[in-house]
Amino acid sequence: MSRMKVFQILSVALILVGSLLIFERPAYAYADPGTGLLAVQAAGSALVATGWYLRRKIYSLFRSGDETQHEPNNQSVADGEDSPNP
Amino acid sequence: MNGPRKFFDRESALTPLDTELELTFRDPAGELRLTEGCALRRIRPAAEEETRAFLASTLRKTLEQSGELISSRIAEPGSHPCISSGEFWLEHPRIDPISYPWEWTTAQWRAAAELTLRVASQTIDAGWTLKDATPLNILFSGPRPILVDVLSFERRDPHSSVWLAYGQFVRTFLLPLVAAKYLSWPLQTTLFARDGYEPRQIHDALPRWRRMNPKLLDVVTLATVFERPGQRGAASKKTPSTTDPDLVRHVLQKRIARLGKQIRYAAGDRSHSQWSRYEKNAAHYQAADVEEKQQFVKSVLARCRPNHVLDIGANTGTYSLLAADAGASVVALDSDTAALEELWRTALDRKKPITALVADIARPTPAAGWCNREHLSLLDRLTGRFDLVLMLAVVHHLILRHQLPLTHIAGLCAALTHRWLLLEWVPPSDPMFQEWLRGRDDLYGHLTEDDLTRAFASHFHVADRAQLGNGRVLFLFDRIPT
Numbered sequence: 001m002s003r004m005k006v007f008q009i010l011s012v013a014l015i016l017v018g019s020l021l022i023f024e025r026p027a028y029a030y031a032d033p034g035t036g037l038l039a040v041q042a043a044g045s046a047l048v049a050t051g052w053y054l055r056r057k058i059y060s061l062f063r064s065g066d067e068t069q070h071e072p073n074n075q076s077v078a079d080g081e082d083s084p085n086p
Numbered sequence: 087m088n089g090p091r092k093f094f095d096r097e098s099a100l101t102p103l104d105t106e107l108e109l110t111f112r113d114p115a116g117e118l119r120l121t122e123g124c125a126l127r128r129i130r131p132a133a134e135e136e137t138r139a140f141l142a143s144t145l146r147k148t149l150e151q152s153g154e155l156i157s158s159r160i161a162e163p164g165s166h167p168c169i170s171s172g173e174f175w176l177e178h179p180r181i182d183p184i185s186y187p188w189e190w191t192t193a194q195w196r197a198a199a200e201l202t203l204r205v206a207s208q209t210i211d212a213g214w215t216l217k218d219a220t221p222l223n224i225l226f227s228g229p230r231p232i233l234v235d236v237l238s239f240e241r242r243d244p245h246s247s248v249w250l251a252y253g254q255f256v257r258t259f260l261l262p263l264v265a266a267k268y269l270s271w272p273l274q275t276t277l278f279a280r281d282g283y284e285p286r287q288i289h290d291a292l293p294r295w296r297r298m299n300p301k302l303l304d305v306v307t308l309a310t311v312f313e314r315p316g317q318r319g320a321a322s323k324k325t326p327s328t329t330d331p332d333l334v335r336h337v338l339q340k341r342i343a344r345l346g347k348q349i350r351y352a353a354g355d356r357s358h359s360q361w362s363r364y365e366k367n368a369a370h371y372q373a374a375d376v377e378e379k380q381q382f383v384k385s386v387l388a389r390c391r392p393n394h395v396l397d398i399g400a401n402t403g404t405y406s407l408l409a410a411d412a413g414a415s416v417v418a419l420d421s422d423t424a425a426l427e428e429l430w431r432t433a434l435d436r437k438k439p440i441t442a443l444v445a446d447i448a449r450p451t452p453a454a455g456w457c458n459r460e461h462l463s464l465l466d467r468l469t470g471r472f473d474l475v476l477m478l479a480v481v482h483h484l485i486l487r488h489q490l491p492l493t494h495i496a497g498l499c500a501a502l503t504h505r506w507l508l509l510e511w512v513p514p515s516d517p518m519f520q521e522w523l524r525g526r527d528d529l530y531g532h533l534t535e536d537d538l539t540r541a542f543a544s545h546f547h548v549a550d551r552a553q554l555g556n557g558r559v560l561f562l563f564d565r566i567p568t
Contacts, residue, residue, distance in 0.1 A: 030114055031218040034253030036285055039312035040304045041341065045247040048340045049333055 109460065113218070115237045119168060125178040126166060127158075127236065134174050140239045145212040149233070154205055156181070156234045176236060183417055183467040187221035187258075188277040189443040189451060191427040192266065195273060196353035197434075198224040198231045199259040203346050205233055206249070210338045215242040219255035222280075226441055228415070229433040244331040249338055255345060256305045257282030263352035264288055264306070268296060273423075274444065277454055285309035301351045375556045380408065382552045382560050383476075383508065387412035389550075389562075390506045392473035398447050399480035403429030403440065409476070410438040417468065421446035447480070447498070448488040468502055475503040479558070481538070482512040485530060486522035492533075492541035500545035500565060507546060507563040511535050515557055535559055 110118040115133035119126045129137045140146055141158065149155035161175040169175050187195065198221050206216045216238045223235040258276075261283040265271040269291050276282065289297055289310040297307045383405055395409040400418035402425050409416045410433070418440055420426045426442050433440035443464070445451050450464035477499065484490045499507050512519050514531050523530060539548060539561070546563035553559050 030112070031220070031251055031254040032281070033248075033250045034257070034285075034309070034313075035315070036309035036311070036313035037253035037256055037305070038248065039314075040309050041248050041252055043308070043312075044304065044341060044344075045337045048337045049247070052333055052336050 110235075111456075113235075113237050120180070121166065123180065125180055125234075126161060126168065127176040127178065128168075129174040129176065129237070131174075133237065136240055137174070137176075137237065139241070140214070140236070143212065143214070145209060145214055145239075146236075149205060149208065153230065154201060154233055156232055156236065158236050178234070178236075181225045181227045181232065181234065182471070183441060183443075184462065185226045185441060185443055186277075186451070186454075186461055187224075187262075188274045189445055189464075190221075190226075190273065191423045191430055191442065191444060192263070192273065192353055193427045194226065194231070194430060194442070195221065195259070195263055196349060198226075199255075199263075199349045199353075200346065201231045201233060202255065202259065203342050203349070206251075207339060207342045209239065210242065210335060210342070213242055213244070214239050215249065216251050219251040220258040220282075221276075222258075228439040228441055229430050229437075244334060247334045247337040249341060252341065252345075254281070256309070257284065260305060260345065260348055260352060261285065261288050263349065264302060265291070267352055267354050268292060277451070280455065286313060301348060305348065371556060375554045375558075378552070378554050379478075379510075379558075379560065380404075383408055383478075384412070386474075386506070386508050386550070386562050387414070390474050392506065394472045395474045395476065396468060396472040396502055397476045397478075399478065399483070400429055400442075400476075401425045403432055403442075405476055405478055406440050407432065407436070407438060409474070410440050414474070415439040415441075417441045417443065417472075419443050419445045419447060448484055448490065465501075470501065470504055472503050474506040474508065475499055476508050478508070478510040478560075479512055479518070481509060482516075482519050482522065485533070486519070486524075486526075492538060493544075496542040496545050499542075499563075503565060505565055506549075507561075507565070509538075509561045509563060511538055511559040511561060513557050513559070535561075 109120050114130065115137070116127055116129045119128070141160070146155065146158075150157050156178045158176045158178055161169055161177040163169055163171045163173070165177075166175075187198070190198070201224060202216070202219050206219065209216055217240045218235070218238050223233055223238060224231050225234050226232070258281060262271075262273055262276050262279070265283060265288055266273050269288075285306050289306050292306065297303075299306075387409060391412075392409070392414045395406070395414040395416045397403075397406040397409065397416055397418045400406050400420045401422070403418055406416045406418040406429060416439065418426070418429055420429070420442075421444065423444050426444055429440065430442040432438075433442065445464050453459065453463040453466065454461040481492075481495060484495050485492070499509075513535065514520070514523070514533055542563060544566075546565055548561055549564040550562035551559065
């Protein structure tokens with residue numbers, strides 16, 4: 001993997017994390033979401049999103065010749081690995 | 087001072103609860119009323135479109151079919167006195183008795199939490215979300231948990247990676263389990279904590295080294311560190327957003343999966359107590375006595391053919407199971423959580439209609455919540471609802487450990503059953519009676535079964551009697567009609 005590509009991937013990952021934390025929307029809930037626990041969610045989201053993005057990119061590097069055909073299906077990632085009761 | 091009969095007659099809590107009750111009213115989307123035959127939910131106009139969309143969804147159908155969500159149907163105007171024309175009401179079947187989280191064992195908490203997460207996961211995949219996630223949205227229908235709040239569902243913003251009910255789930259499900267595991271705060275104390283525990287409460291109570299436990303670091307320590315007490319309400323908070331709906335779904339499912347792991351960790355292993363092993367270790371019962379007792383109970387069940395049985399001091403549930411096998415739905419009470427947990431697991435495994443409640447009949451769960459009418463007392467829920475009450479080897483506990491007069495015990499039994507009472511009398515010569523007598527021979531050492539029958543005579547007459555080889559006596563009492 002070229003240094004340029006690694007740099008590219010890390011940059012995009014950082015932008016993704018940043019966008020999750022910076023581009024915010026107002027939250028409306030009748031149940032109190034809590035301040036600390038809301039921040040924990042934001043931090044957790046950023047970590048998971050980074051992992052998700054990096055995994056997709058790394059996977060696509062090894063399949064660079066046929067990227068569109070072999071890129072992992074997001075649906076199956078969510079359904080398989082994220083089942084709450086495996 | 088009033089005599090026992092008068093005392094019970096004037097207590098409103100000991101008359102059957104048949105008035106219409108407004109039980110939930112916090113959700114701006116609607117309110118719930120309980121009637122004798124069903125539960126009625128009024129949907130306010132602002133939530134009508136969303137609710138109709140949910141009712142029409144495949145998600146609702148799937149959840150109802152799997153038994154995870156209570157069934158709903160739109161109530162016809164005029165079908166109930168409280169429904170006015172132009173209003174939108176739903177009708178649900180009643181689940182009796184209502185069981186509150188402060189009456190559940192640890193295993194029941196875990197089952198209720200896992201059900202909530204399972205539903206939340208399916209909901210996310212279907213483009214919806216749970217807007218609240220609290221144990222108060224779960225009831226136990228027999229041993230099986232069921233989500234009863236249809237208004238919990240709302241359409242999900244596909245670009246928001248925040249689950250707004252996450253904080254409530256952590257406070258009301260996870261942190262009470264953490265507090266029970268590491269701080270020995272009984273789950274029963276959640277009666278006083280409607281919205282659960284704040285992360286800071288748990289953080290400050292835990293030893294320093296425990297705060298760094300990786301399994302709890304985010305929900306206890308980081309949540310406390312990130313806490314901003316001066317910040318305004320939820321409406322002013324900002325939530326992270328992204329434009330990729332697949333990524334959002336992935337993030338939300340990961341969060342649900344982590345909560346599932348944390349719940350399994352906090353719910354811990356099975357617990358044991360003196361009483362959960364009582365029947366296996368009971369030296370005062372020979373096999374022949376046990377057999378004789380079980381045969382008598384079976385004969386009573388065959389004779390009385392009860393539909394609703396209350397088993398007070400159910401222990402691990404031997405007699406609750408006999409009643410369930412005879413076709414009755416059973417409510418099993420015991421104050422020992424380990425014993426009751428075994429009962430609940432057995433009922434769940436064998437699919438028996440037994441509702442297990444951690445409760446002490448000598449100090450019944452009080453009413454709680456707004457105006458003391460939001461959460462009903464144990465006696466509000468149980469009075470007058472049973473054809474048969476089992477009180478097997480309980481009376482000597484009430485006399486010796488709680489100093490309750492026999493006449494008061496008789497009054498309570500008469501309020502609970504409208505027909506039969508099966509009672510096991512443990513005489514003063516019995517080792518278990520002696521164990522609790524503790525030098526008070528003058529007060530209690532002289533009690534005989536004649537004292538028992540005399541005390542119960544104003545409410546019951548003896549329909550049958552069986553003396554066991556170990557000196558204990560089983561009485562079948564028939565209630566005198568009032």
